[in-house]
Amino acid sequence: MLSAVLPNGNAAAAAAAAELFADGRFNPTAIVTEPVPPPVQSDKLDSPPAANGGKADKREIVLGRNVHTTCLEVTEPDADNESTGDKEAYMASVLARYRKTLVERTKYHLGYPYNLDFDYGDLSQLQHFSINNLGDPFIESNYGVHSRQFEVGVLDWFARLWDIEKDEYWGYITNCGTEGNLHGILVGREVFPDGILYASRESHYSVFKAARMYRMECEKVNTLITGEIDCADFKMKLLPNKDKPAIINVNIGTTVKGAVDDLDLVIQTLEECGYSHNRFYIHCDGALFGLMMPFVKRAPKVSFKKPIGSVSVSGHKFVGCPMPCGVQLTRLDHINALSSNVEYLASRDATIMGSRNGHAPIFLWYTLNRKGYKGFQKEVQKCLRNAHYLKDKLRGAGISAMLNELSSTVVFERPKDEEFVRRWQLACERNMSHVVVMPSVTVEKLDCFLDELIQARSVWYEGGNSKPPCLAEDVGVSNCCCVLHK
Secondary structure, three states: OOOOOOOOHHHHHHHHHHHHOHHHOOOOOOOOOOOOOOOOOHHHOOOOOOOOOOOOOOOOOOOOOOOOOOOOOOOOOOOOHHHHOHHHHHHHHHHHHHHHHHHHHHHOOOOOOOOOOOOOHHHHHHOOOOOEOOOOOOOOOOOOOOOHHHHHHHHHHHHHHOOOOHHHEEEEEEOOHHHHHHHHHHHHHHHOOOOEEEEEOOOOHHHHHHHHHOOOOEEEEOEOOOOOEOHHHHHHHHHHHOOOOEEEEEEEOOOOOOOEOOHHHHHHHHHHOOOOHHHEEEEEEOOOOOOOHHHOOOOOOOOOOOOOOEEEEEOOOOOOOOOOOEEEEEEHHHHOOOOEEEOOOOEEEOOOOOOOEOHHHHHHHHHHHHHHHHHHHHHHHHHHHHHHHHHHHHHHOOOOEEEOOOOOEEEEEOOOOHHHHHHOOOEEEOOEEEEEOOOOOOHHHHHHHHHHHHHHHHHHOHHHOOOOOOOHHHHOHHHOOOOOOO
16 A cells, blocks of 8 residues: 655645645645655565465556556644644645646646536536435425526426426436437336347447346447448348337437447338337437537437437537536436436435436536527537648648537547557547547647657658558448548
């Protein structure tokens, strides 16, 4: 374990405290000079005892899977801590260094769909309260420190966006996008207990997690080269199971390629296979693009006017909420199968989690009010424009790249150097990597990334002994720039 070493000597502690607490207030920009605590050695990390009583083998550290950086031990305060202030100075220095790390890592953030461009300074006054939205958002419980009025306001906004009346929907602010998928699929399972779950192979892993958790029969459907569901294969999977209801996960933006499943074609395929509207349930996973699609011209519409059962979207992605959260909406007549009275709360509950972050609805409400439909439309247009800019620059440099029509996710060849991947925090799968262009991603950041990538490739592939990977099977021959297809 790592020891929490205080600054060397009382004089050093006093100097650190003076710098960090100038004018009696914590200065987050002040950086003290003592080194960051050293990383825990891999052979000390919970290594199981050897069967023969000897020394256990070292735990393997695999880059990108289980890298253990630093561990800051929690220690008890000294008896005379109030008089010395050593521990306060130490903790303040750790937080200051951590803040500096966050600032630095935010500069090189491209591979994950988080909008880092936000300012919630006005809401800092609420951090002193333990706000908890227990139970049903539409029914108050005995716990009075809640934000249900903000939560319902946010839900109503999304209900208008997805074309469902206030008295016809039920929903809540989730703790993350995965919870939205878990809830949507659970509602489908409760409506059709013997239903089969159908999801494309490129669906988010939480969809298959739901199938395991709920012990559901699950059919994985093949995808097109774009990443969207292959409805021809979907039909082949449906026909042998016509005697059982269908529960379908439709992707409004897949994880790796940002592909949007054709909702209308999915519904048409179900009807062609003999499924009436009362024999299937569709959950739309709109984690990222569920909030972008309504503002894209000519994009297919996600709407409760169509025979869908639920829609979920993440709040910490395109919206830019600083904590993970999401929105889940379903039809009110479906929710009775899940809802139950909870005497302890003096409320009803049909959520996955009991306690829910009461701050998240306030952050969402604040952003929706500040930006509105027009503000989001401008940000969507900016993201799509910058995504096309990146794709064109990559292709111009001879780098394999693909961008789906309705997406801001640019897929390109996986960088050869894992250190480069870590520096830019890129998400990779097989020979692919991607950049998700969010409102916080500027052209200047993209140019910096491109310059570094092009320079690095000139080193990786110098002399021709090593060649860039072929992406034809992943993104199609027309998007591949390998030596065989350029």
